[in-house]
Amino acid sequence: MMQPKPATVLSIRGLTTTFPGPRGDIVIVDDVSLDVARGETLAVVGESGSGKTMTFHSALGLVPSPGRVVAGEVLLDGADLLRLPPHELRQRRGADIAIVFQDPLTALNPVFTIGDQIGEVLRAHTRLSRSSARKRAIETLERVHIPDPHRRVDDFPHQFSGGMRQRALIAMAIALEPKVLIADEPTTALDVTVQAQVLELLADLKRDTGMGLVLITHDLGVVARYADRLAVMYAGRVMEQGTADRVFETPRHPYTLSLFRSIPHLDTPAGTDLTPIEGLPPNPALLPTGCAFEPRCFHGGGREDCRSGRPALTPTDVPEHAARCWHWTELASERRPS
Amino acid sequence: MTGNEQPPAPDEPLLSVANVSKIFSGGRSLLGRQRSAVRAVDGVSLELRAGETLGLVGETGSGKSTLGRLVLRLVEPTSGRITFAGEDLTAKSMAEVRRLRGSIQMVFQDPYGSLDPRMSVGALIAEPMIVHGAPRADIPRRVSEIMGLVGLDARLAHRYPHQFSGGQRQRIGIARAMALSPKLLVLDEPVSALDVSIQAQILNLLRDIQQRTGMAYLFIAHDLAVVRHVSNRVAVMYLGRIVETGPRDKLYGAPRHPYTISLLSAVPLASPALERTRSRIPVYGEISSGTAVPSGCRFHPRCFRARLVAGAGKVPTVASGDGIIPAVCAQQDPKLEGPTSEHLSACHFGPEHDGRIATLQPAGERA
């Protein structure tokens, strides 16, 4: 889906985050660069531990101690969030860039009403009175399609269903109409029917406000349905990135390809065999010196350059597409199965 | 397993669940107040033959996990009969049931929680054998045999679960379930807690084991694609009821029940091209709780077909929640029936009413 090149609103450049480990620092986010444009949905795909969540926590200065952002810049409308004084960064968070957490049950404070929690966000950034904050909260709840928001605003999180909690979280995040909304696995904990409702809601909100949307997920179907562009992460690194259509059509990284092949799909013939990715997800403390995916790779497996040299994210033959593989050209010459 | 032919069906089903219900009564509080009861499973019947895989899908709260536990009598049925290999499980004493559990085993969803963290892997796998009185001398040999079977290095038997990854732990769980060579394996979401890259390993392992041993699987999952991948037959559950059941290809290829249709439409496909052309069928709201089961057809508050039929205006209608639905939907509980004895669905109306589906407003608009 080609769109006129929109204005970049969030630009992450060379972001690197480490945690101290027993044998030196462990790199959790490894030189990650990503761009999000206004009105665009960027999907970040990866398994648990691939660093996708930590990338955005790093960008927002939310890395838990003792982790540290050691390099990179995060430009939001031109200002580098990593170099802002703390109070300015705080003012940006929630107002210009907001995040929706994965688990709606734990992400809501159990002892405050939904209205209080949305109001708290409003009042942290504006000079709204208590009553007008409440009014705004009700409006926001209405926007995320909470039925009967006048009554529900005084409910506590445990009185909400899972889908409604996720909506409430989204309401908190969009209350101040941020330029960028980061949705971190917003539907993992939800049933498939509710998942569809929430994702549709996010898509609608994006369309209405023109904000940039980052969708962190491990579900390729979700990516296919909602994303404009896609970045695949593995072991803290971006392995492949490009427009969603191109990455699905012509993947240029063995990991991406393996992901497609290892999961049963509803649209593939029922008899199709699965090709598992052998081995275990990477332990960030014990990464090989070369390509992080090399130990599990069906493609490069055992080749000397894969073992010793770390490939860079390089543009491929596909427009607006880059992959982090020494041998992407060979992959390009293979025919994509199915 | 998906590529295989249907196993020859013996006359007698291995497992037969007949009209089984489970109501979790809330019990009484200290003040003697009756807490509300939860109808987790409500008059469910199904059969499973040796070597067959029955997939059981449904959302959270549909009662599919409870049904799995009822089969092992880990949960006492409130009513109904469960017959396993000709023996009436529901009539047996607890001690006999425990003995029979050698033949019916279960693999649990959470590979992190379902293994006692204080026991070594060897001890965990040996435990069922000890409990069922296997000769002590045979146990170590059998443990390494089973570990090999599930793809674990037998030299790691002295290790503890936390030293293994999620996928390996699920292998341990499977090994433990297989230790007594059961005839039926109840698999409760065996891969949903695993990393995507690992799921295929476990699914393939399960397929291999079934091919080798001829075990029957009751495969419980919420992931429609996974269930499609592993099952011969599929049953869809909603609020304690089976709303549709049929052979895999028929159910996925031509779903009859509006809930099945909605479910399938809600699962996004991993292809942007296909996604762009797909119509989206709204499901209204969220699943009700088992304490307040809707009257009539329990799916009616969320049903698009009911709204379509009502909109066509040929049947008496009533207002329900935020929509107008046929009166029959709100008043009468549909029976599970169908054109063939294989493919059954519990709906008052047929799929022929779904033609004007595009006229419905999108799901996201109303919650």
Next chain:
Amino acid sequence: MADRHDRDGHLTRRHLLALAGAAGAGAALPLDFSKVVLAQGAGKTLRVRMGSDISVLDPSHIFQIENQTVCGHVFNGLMKYDQSTNKIVPDLALSHTVSSDGTVYTFKLRPGIAFHKNYGPLTADDVKFSFDRVLDPKGGSKYTGQLAGLVKTEAPAPDTVVLTLDKPASGFMHKLTAFNQGWIVSKKAIEEMGEKAKLNPIGTGPFTFEKWSTGSEVRLAANKAYFEGAPKFDELLLRIIKEETAAAIALEKGEIDIFYALQQPEMIDRLGKAPNIKVLSRDANHTINLVLNTTIKPLDNPLVRRAMAHAMNRKGLIDGFFKGTKGMGHSVLTSSFAEFTDDVPRYEYDPEKAKALLKEAGVTGFKFEITSVGLSPFDRIVVPLAEDLKAVGIEATIKILERGAYTQARNSGNVQSCITGVVGPPDPDSPLVTLYAKKSFPPGLNTARYEGAEDLLAKAAGAKGDTDRAAAYKAVLQKVMADVPVIPLYADKLFLAHTSKVEGLVQNSLFTVFTYPASLKG
């Protein structure tokens, strides 16, 4: 102080049979009236430390020295002990006569005496009532036995009381002195208040009882109409302060004026050196003793008992532990008694002799338990004594019981030995009959179950004249100290400290404090 509770009952165990020299004391007044001046300035409070809380304040039920201290300020008797000389002198009685056969006592009451709180004038009826209720077996008085010989009480006139005894008893005047059963209560008050009277004493004394705050304090107000003159301060505050350290600091800081029942040698020493603080001391009328059960083997053998007396380093205890604040006790009579003699068998500290005696008795070491009460210093003094006994081969173990359990164990008579002190008036029968007479167990304190001095005790009771009396008691003491069923550990000494603001305070030998004579300076 807390230490004495369980012996309070014995204060009144006076089986005085001989006549004390009270006959001529009728008209003597204890105080020089010229010294009585009006209290200087209103609102003066004298604050006294007490070591323990009070309980029942009804004279017929009273026990425990704190209660006696309170009641001593509230009540009067017909007679009283002079605080400094221990002589029996008239109190409410103006005079008295004794019939020639020594059985009929006639008292003339002092006129114009009124009970506190408008309970009317004191009459002979009140006196008769006071004695009658002690004698009434249904009254449950602890002191019925005290007035055992009293067969008739009469009040022929409002100011005349006639008491008739079944036979002459020389100690009868002691029974009537201002102590427990001797205190005169208001008939009207007792009858009106019923049960409440237990904690609302109405007497004729220099102070009226105002208020008791549990565990905290007792307040008494000056009785301005007291027949010997109003007290020189307005209020007496008895504060309950258990810890001596706290009490000493409070005294130094001027938070209390009188530290009564001072025990700790270190505290005595410290306060003695402190400026503006005066420490008074006086020999008490009692010794602290180890009572051996003579009915069990091998304690039934006098040789063994003597050996034990020799084995214990009592001098070491007095010098080392008490730092010389106690005196040596050679018998249970201290030097404050008129009948005191030091011509008794003595048991110096001599482990070798102890061993020899044990050998002579054919006893080679035995197990032996000392029961004591969990109150300082009685739970401590046994420690070095047990060590001493171990040194001669007697395996002594210590059993400390708290008050209730201790009383019970002692009453059961099953204890092998126990620590007992008989706190009481300067009446030789108080310790002697109590500890050595057959009739004193059970019930009683002769837990030695000693019967060897019955004849001598009877003789002493019947003795006439001071010389006879002294000789008779000497004979008793020599006999019991030869048999040693009771080993006196030390002769108690009483200490009391007060600030220099307090003047005119007289310390008694009774372990109570009587503040009436005192005044507050400045």
Next chain:
Amino acid sequence: MSADDRASDLAVPPTPWRQLAETLRDHLRHPGLAIGTGLLALLLLVALFAPWIAPYPPLKTNMSNTLAPMSSAHWLGTDQFGRDVLSRILLGTQVSLQVAFAVVALSLTAGTLIGAIAGFAGGWIERITLVIIDILLAFPGFLFALALVAARGSSLESVIIAVAIAFTPRVAAVMRSVVLTIKPRPFIESSRAIGMSEWRVLWRHVIPNALPPVIVVATVSAATAILAEAGLSFLGLGVQPPTPTWGNIIADGNSLITTNPWISLSAGFCIAIAVIAFNLLGDGLRDTLDPQMKRQTGRGLL
């Protein structure tokens, strides 16, 4: 599966001894645990060898040298009976540790069983036990112990029994709540699914998994037991003289606090050291044994 094997190559299969040593090393890396273990080991040594370490016989009175000040001969001076205070304090370690261990052993055994059965059985058994525990917990523990010792007569056993009885409902309450968190864990159901009987599940799976938090509670209650013994001894309801305990040394020195403060002060320090040792041990065990605490340290984010 070859990939799994490769993962297992990451560590050499350890021998049990090596594993134990590693666990120990891991645990001792926790500073609190290391200090606590060290202090406790020291106290244990002192308790065991007190009769030989003590410079003087702790019970030997010397009435000619009472209340001697601190000197090179008597480091902490002598008491009212001329006994060496340091020797008495050293011997006092025995009683304090005895009380601590005995109380923990008794209350842990009883409390664990009661709590585990109540929590695991559920239903009316649990409800009744819970009400009883609640009632017993309402009684002030120290007062309860005091009354019990007074009734039974002061002795070491009385103190131990009284404090243990006061602690048992506490342990039972903790045990029950821990069991409640274990009961819904999948491995319990998994054990039932393989055909284990309820008793076997309780014994083999529930109790072993509930022990770590209970052990932490027990360690802390050992500390409290030492304090309780000291309190009882202070009120004169402790161990019979002449046996020294830290509590009765403080009580003996109480009235001498202004003249010979070191008698009471030093015994108090000993109590504090023992209590600190147990508390550090408890804190450390909680950090290292209790996986729930580990999860909370945020490692999950990695």
Next chain:
Amino acid sequence: MLGYLGRCLAHLMVTVAGIVTVAFFLMRAIPGDPAQYMLGDYATQESLAALRAQLGLDRSLVEQYLLFVARAVQGDLGTSVATGQAALTEIIDSLPASLALAFSGLFVAVALGVPSGIAAAVRQGTWLDVAIMLVALGGISFPVFWLGLAAILLFSHKLGIFPALGSSSDAGWLTSLHHLALPALVLGFSVAAYIARLTRSAMLEVLNQDYVRVARAMGIPDRRVVYRLALRNALVPILAVIGVTFAWSLGNAILIEAVFSRPGVGSTMLKAILARDYQLVQAGVLALATGVVLTNTLLDILYGVIDPRLRAA
């Protein structure tokens, strides 16, 4: 909320009934004869028997129990053997002093403990955290009576700032406060140590929760995150420990009262226990236990106010 209140009160009633029962049988299980104690050393068998009959001690245990319950319902908890006063009156008379101590101690404890616990949690791992936790460790490790002795030695004897006596005979509130200060500080300090430790761990737990991260991510200022959003969640365990320590300080008041020669329930109970004054011990135990249960019920209600989930449960 009403249902929740009802549940709390029902639980309260069941527990109090249990306490009455346990208190009765506990006292009967203790050996010793109150009649013997009342009559002292010279009691004869006849007078003992008469008194036992008067006290109802000769009846069957069940009869005694029923009588006891019937009287207890009317507020009659028997008569103190030692003073002949109503036992309940004596307990109630000694309550104000204990409550004053407990509340002032609690005030000190909360004022010291909660802020330092929060500070330690917020500055986890810094020297401030370490310092606070070391002091707190000391606070829970020294016996409270020893702290009292040390305080008297230092503040009363050496420095002379505070009186050694924990109570004053003057009615003036300033003097009373001066006397109360030292015991309250000692009690407060040792309780503060517990509260600080618990506050720290409760806060740490809460600060690790997702919703705190969400609040930070939404740009809510740190102070507000800590003191409003997080603290409220940590409040339930903090209140729980405050409740426990309040009960604890009532029970352990014996020691403080002994050290500072203060009147109060503690010293009354000690007196009663030592004297085997059945009725008084019983009344005291009942009063204290009921007080504890009442406190717990109040706290339960408070938890419900703080945490809406508990109301629903």
